Amino acid sequence: MTPSDVPDNRWSDLERPPLNATALRRALLRPGSLWTSLDVVQSTGSTNSDLAARAADLDEGAVLVAEEQTAGRGRLDRRWSAPARSGLFFSVVLKPGPRVPVERWGWLPLLTGVAVATGLSRSAGVDTALKWPNDLLVTVGGDERKAGGILAERAGDDAVVVGIGLNVSLGADELPVPTAGSLALAGAVSTDRDTLLRAVLRSLAQWYGDWRAADGDPVASGLQETYAAGCSTLGRTVRAELPGDTSLTGEAVAVDGDGRLVLATRQGVQPVGAGDIVHLRPV
Template sequence: MTDEPIARPPFESAGVAAAFATHPDLEVELLAEAPSTNAVATARAREGAAEGLLVVADHQSAGRGRLDRTWQTPPGVAVTFSLLLRPTVPPASWPWLPLLVGHNVAKALVSLGYDAAVKWPNDVLIGTRKVAGILVERVETPSGAAAVVGVGINVLTAAEELPVETATSLALARAEAGAPAAAPDRTRVLTAVVLAIREGFDAWQAGGEIATAGLRASYVRRCATVGADVRVELPGGGALTGRATDVDPDGRLVVETAGGVERVGAGDVIHVRPGG
């Protein structure tokens, strides 16, 4: 491994367009910089944009995560995008959408050679460190409810640029695994992840209850939280400690505690941390 810095070229519009040329159901809007791709996609949705709008920012300066946590990276190091979807599944099935996205982001990274898994509900890990964050927002539009799927993946981020010690990047994961020195290609990562989300979403939409059951089974297999001792921090300062044993048919985490079995939804949780 060499100490030379990894090059951080901007996305090339021609290269990104070519990557999605055979997918006419996706319309790409590539921005040099945006405070938040979710904010841009939300505005486009309210203006009537069709499903499949993909807003990609070469640099996102003020990204948001779940519970309004901020997410920022230096220019040229991350894959940040928002995909506009218009689900037709019953409202009761919507809570599965963030889990579906996390599952398919991890699946795409595995296809690229990374040992990725999901921390419930939808943080994507390599080992025990977070490499990708996801924020799915419901947006009311004149033509009905839409979902804006925001994804941020640390690709070329150096160790000193990470916001917390529990984060990592694809480049760091390659180096730690002793992989060849070639840097991960951001356009390749973007393409693999977006197509995995779109294909997973389309299959889920078309398959009804059977597809949701299959998604649940696949998600549980890829979920690093299931089978682990956890501490679930709740609003107001309370917490549950126990072993995460499953994800139920509604997408809630099932935790066996000393007092019995508890089920928690993503909207009811501040953090899920390792417990002992």
């Protein structure tokens, strides 16, 4: 990892200026805040891998941001890549126990989705929809496209590392696949990454604080209701591709108290706790 408090060439790309680590720390690392440290590196393989390796020695609220990820990972070990400074690529360390029971930690990627969507609505003016369990969707030319994703991983007994990858300024000719999107293509009023990162981290701190104060209860914290309201998967016919090369097809009717997607199938109502979801019918 190469620190980037003072980037090698601040003027190398005027369209994609570097993050200002000093200003971000000044804005976010305050007494009583969830965020306890914030580092920006020029390039790394994966911010999730970097933090997971050190999670036991880090305080809760450590944040690692990369200007470029060369081996970014998504769910199901998918690769995530984008041009340097074209997005937000960062991970955070959360330690919700012992107050929040381990069985409720599965809500963390969904909570992060709600927090990111809320933060982007305020700072970018973009309506971000959530595809269960962890994709961030924006509308480009009338079509829903994936602009980001979330990856939550256990790190030891007491920590969860949550990573967020978000396409910010990518143009149509830079998209990794034609079905991808970015905030810029969705008509964002701002693509200033400092502003966006501050908004997302403040939103995440608020949602996480409310959830933890409610002992991880998704109803009491308002998380379950808010997630359902912003989840574009609900109300659609979907195919759930499950571990073991099996699949289920049905209508996504709810997200239950454990954060699982509930499908109404021909065989009855079935919850899905893990798998890849394919939207089969537009809303």
